[in-house]
Amino acid sequence: MDLTNKVALITGAKRIGAVVALELAKRNTDIGVTYARSKPEADAIVADVAAVGRRAVALRADLSDPDQCANVVSQTVEAFGRLDILITMASVYQATPFDKLNLDSWEKTVNVDLRSAFLCAIAAVPHMRKQGGGRIITFSDWLARSGRPRYEGFLPYYVAKGGVMALTEALALELAPDNILVNAIAPGPILAPPETTDEEHQKVADMTPVGRWGGGLEIAKAVLALIDSDFITGETLRVDGGRHVK
Numbered sequence: 001m002d003l004t005n006k007v008a009l010i011t012g013a014k015r016i017g018a019v020v021a022l023e024l025a026k027r028n029t030d031i032g033v034t035y036a037r038s039k040p041e042a043d044a045i046v047a048d049v050a051a052v053g054r055r056a057v058a059l060r061a062d063l064s065d066p067d068q069c070a071n072v073v074s075q076t077v078e079a080f081g082r083l084d085i086l087i088t089m090a091s092v093y094q095a096t097p098f099d100k101l102n103l104d105s106w107e108k109t110v111n112v113d114l115r116s117a118f119l120c121a122i123a124a125v126p127h128m129r130k131q132g133g134g135r136i137i138t139f140s141d142w143l144a145r146s147g148r149p150r151y152e153g154f155l156p157y158y159v160a161k162g163g164v165m166a167l168t169e170a171l172a173l174e175l176a177p178d179n180i181l182v183n184a185i186a187p188g189p190i191l192a193p194p195e196t197t198d199e200e201h202q203k204v205a206d207m208t209p210v211g212r213w214g215g216g217l218e219i220a221k222a223v224l225a226l227i228d229s230d231f232i233t234g235e236t237l238r239v240d241g242g243r244h245v246k
Contacts, residue, residue: 001135001227003027007080009073011063011120012090014038015191018045019216020087020223021056025049027224031056032076034063034090055080063090064111069119073127083127085227087137088117095153106156113160118167125180133179135227136171140164142240145186161186165236172234181233183226188240190214209242 006029010017013033018041021031031049035042035058042058049056057079061068077083092109117138128134143150144161168184175182189204192213205212222239226232238244 001084001133001230003029003227006030006084007032007076007082008085008087009076009083009120009124010034010087010089011061011072011116012036012088013045014041016187016216016219017087017089018048020089020220021045022048022052023217023220023224024085025052025054025056028054029085030054030080032059032072032079033057034059034061034072036060036062036090063116063120064108066115066119069116070123073120073123077127082131083124083134084131085135085137086120086124086128087139087223088120089139090116091139091157093154093157096156097153098155101155109156110160110163113157114163114167117164121167121171121182125175125178128180129178133181136175136180136182137223137226138164138168138182138184140168140184140186140236142186142188142238142244145236145238146244168236169234176233181226181229183232183234184236185219185222185226186236186238186240187219188214188238188243190219190239191216207243207246208240209246212241214239214241 008024008029009032011034033045046056046058059072059075061072092112096105121136141161149158168182172182192201
């Protein structure tokens with residue numbers, strides 16, 4: 001896909017999402033980004049996109065609310081007149097001990113990590129059909145892609161990210177006749193959480209065959225590759241520095 005004058009909506013555009021947004025903008029794409037609480041970060045993305053000569057809009061949304069999933073799509077189309085690319089990065093990543101799991105903790109994660117990806121895709125498809133095709137890129141996790149949960153305390157997260165892969169495959173089948181290609185990215189150690197200690201940071205690097213964290217640009221490269229391809233669909237691409245083989 002030629003990115004010139006295309007429009008991309010990125011949900012949960014913070015940290016890694018900011019890098020993805022800027023790389024798309026550098027290739028002449030206008031950008032919609034959603035945020036829940038991180039308005040300064042979202043405003044910074046808009047400013048960065050404007051600095052390279054493209055338009056951007058930041059949309060506040062609680063993506064656990066089905067109506068707001070549809071609204072961010074319609075608001076993006078209202079702002080730019082079209083939608084070509086949907087990138088669903090919004091995620092809740094929170095450890096909860098098994099004995100403290102309940103319906104609320106389940107829904108808090110699954111409704112954002114999995115359900116919002118489905119609802120945003122459903123809302124986006126009619127607009128992509130009008131353009132003769134499009135790209136949907138979802139976000140899973142290297143653990144789910146590898147079929148090994150490994151870490152206790154993340155049951156809803158692991159299940160949701162496994163569901164994202166299934167959603168990606170099913171959407172790919174349904175939407176292929178419309179020239180809408182659907183793929184997932186399964187990140188590994190890309191950016192450390194802010195609370196990560198130096199010791200923890202180094203431990204993860206040591207457990208990764210390439211010996212380091214990836215950085216947000218590696219995810220942006222994967223996004224661009226999947227957008228560029230006209231023949232890859234229904235795939236979940238690990239971007240983990242070989243973490244799954246060690």
